[in-house]
Amino acid sequence: MVSNAFDHRKYTPAEPVPLTNRQWPSRTLTQAPYWASVDLRDGNQALLEPMSVEQKKRLWALLVKVGLKEIEVGFPAASQHDYDFVRWLIEEDQIPEGVNVQVLVQAREHLIEKTFAALEGVERAIVHVYNSTSKVQRERVFEQEREGIISIAEQGARWVQEYAARYPQTQWTFQYSPESFTSTELDFAVAICEAVMDVWQPTPQKPCILNLPATVEVGPVNHFADQIEYFITHLKNRDSAIISLHTHNDRGGAAAAAELGLLAGADRVEGTLLGNGERTGNMDIVTLAMNLYSQGIDPRLDLSNPDEIIEVCTECTGLQVHPRHPWIGELVYTAFSGSHQDAIRKCLHKQQDDEAWQVAYLPIDPKDLGRDYQAVIRVNSQSGKGGMAFLLERDFGISLPRWMTLELAPHVQQASERVSGELSSQIIRDILLDTFMRDAPLTLKGYRLDREGAERLTATLMRGDESIALEGQGNGAISAFMDAWQRHTGQSVSVVDYGEHALGEGSDAVAIAFVQLNVNGTRVSGMAEDGDTVSASLKAVLSAINRTEAANVVANASAPQASHA
Structure with a gap:
């Protein structure tokens, strides 16, 4: 019986998207998206102890090094640390050519004013403004109808436009997010984004960015792809907007949702290098980039030194990387099976x-x-x-x-x-070595091999202080030794298998030999190493014989003893 506390009936499934001719399932990705890092903002907000300015500097250097061209550096109107960090980037000329900083701000005038003040003197920047649009937030948080929420977005867009005009020396890009896009009715998401575009008047030559966040992942990844395709196919002036994705990992599908969202027509993805973010995290840029790489697509990021990425991210965030983390975890390429x-x-x-x-x-x-x-x-x-x-x-x-x-x-x-x-x-x-290499009780003191006609071997063995002389002949050194041993002991001994090779190269190379013998009907193996190939072979045979004698000693010691009345 299921307990009352664990009741699936309190939840409703994601509402199907009205797509009658969806195209994304039949598409194939052929190129990487525009990447945007939110490590320094979204990732930083999710930390128990937010990063210091020095930690942000170190992580910034890593993000630039791996090749990220758009980096959200913070919420300068809401955090003095973020404000100071943005000023350091600008005043100390730390923004390389081709890299865009991005800042986040709510659709509130005093915050927008302070945001532009923080960016004064920057060569180029993305100003990212947002407001919540989902039905639950409209009804339960803001207590407003659709028209009121659209008015907030339009006013925020106008303020962004007005304050940007005060800094004409900067190349501005405007970005709008309908926060909680995945929980917003799709027709309303399209309508509010079009209202913002009507304010900004973007063009194909100077597009805006429309960022569609799965602020909370609330449905399957295929449902998210449907939402993106619906949005794109219903948006007017699509060619004047860069469609961006910001997926979260509440259901474990952030990377998959982003990948399918790209198939649905999106151009850009926001995420963090190792997935750090609120709740279960953001979309993991490393995972998605390596997914593309493994399909023969250039990710346009340099991820060739994952140990550095792990080290810097761990030091700056205090979060450990799981050994089974996709692609770069310590044990990902390790097989125990x-x-x-x-x-x-x-x-x-x-x-x-x-x-x-x-x-x-x-x-x-x-x-x-x-x-x-x-x-x-x-x-x-x-x-x-x-x-x-x-x-x-x-x-x-x-x-x-x-x-x-x-x-x-x-x-x-x-x-x-x-x-x-x-x-x-x-x-x-x-x-x-302990198992197969035995040099007692028998050891090889020396040998001589005469190769005129049939090979004749003369060998001297030592058993403690006792010297044993052996002579035999055969078609090789081992067969000659077998002949000599059988003559000496009367044992039935034969070679079942043999192998040898050199360890190393050049004049200092050592030979290693392996032999499997049949000694009185029992198979036993031995091995040996020596600078001389023949010595290695003979010592391997003696190792096998020594193992046989050791086994016999053990067997005799454990056998029941006869009693004497």
Whole structure:
């Protein structure tokens, strides 16, 4: 039974948009929108402790560095910090060529007057005026009819126009937002924006900006796209307005809503670099830009150093970035799952520099974001064979044969379960060596290989202080050693599989050898490293034999002892 406190019946679904021939579902994005950052205003308002002027300066430098051309710097009429910051930008000549500052102001004359005073001397700027238009605000907050709300917008537009005329040296762009657009009847949203345009008289050569905010996200993302398409197709003088979007993330759809809104015909999006904003946040510029990038579209932003973006945003806002944050989180390109690791490892081996990116589980090349492949595959208790093999090859140049990988896997799994966390590549290498590289009780003291005709091997082994001389022949060093060992011990020993390769390059390269033997019907593996290839091979065989002897000792020690009456 559902409790009375959790009752879905108190809510009503979003009203369907009357579109009979919607076009946005069949469109494809081909270029990036105009980007507008609201980190320094909307993002700052959402902080428990708003940014200091010094923090704003640091974040401003980052926004400019990544390539944002329109940056909302604050609400200078309502905040002394914002006012001081705007004056610093202007007086210290901190606004680069081609960058527009944007300021927000309510449709109230004394606030508009102070806003223009704050901007005195700026070369170009966007003045963003707004008033609330939704039905609930009209009826329950302002207690006015539609005509009264339109009058507020028109008067605000006239004041903006009048005060701008007092500063003719500045290139002004006017922007209007019907706040809570998504909760406003669409015909009224169109009507109030047209009323503002009638005041400003924009042209295709000098357009205004109409910003349509999902002040609170109240419906599905496809519904938002419908709203945008309806607005655009019903707006007169569409070519004299830049249609801008300002989506919030209350339903988790801010980036998706903006993306679909662009398909519906919008030109511009406002957001913050990592989605900081009121309630669940603003549209995340990094996410949307990388969405476009992954589809082969130039985002016109430089996001190649996400670590710097994270560092600056974290320091300035005090908000941590989730390790699974889309595109740039610490663990986004990390695979712990065994099947994922195996697929990634195989794809990376086959990926060519001159072909389109085709790597399973990696939608883009991590190197594009300044990430190397060091963190792509990491091993924990959920990982598989491919992950540990990848790490050994990547960090130590050890390329395990398939059968050695299979035999190593249970040992790594047991270790990962004991630590209840991630295993480093060094730990995995230590497990490999501890398991398969045994130099006791038998060690190789020396050998001589005569290659005239059938290869004849003479080898000297040590068992403690005891010296053991062996002689045998075969078609190679290992087969000759097998022959010598069987002659000496009478054991049935044969090579099941063998592999070796060089570790490194040049004269200092070391050989690493892997061998799997069948000793009296039991398979056992061994490995060894040596500067000499033959020595590495013989030592690998001895490692396997030593492992067999160690296993026999353990088995005999655990066997029940006969009693003596």
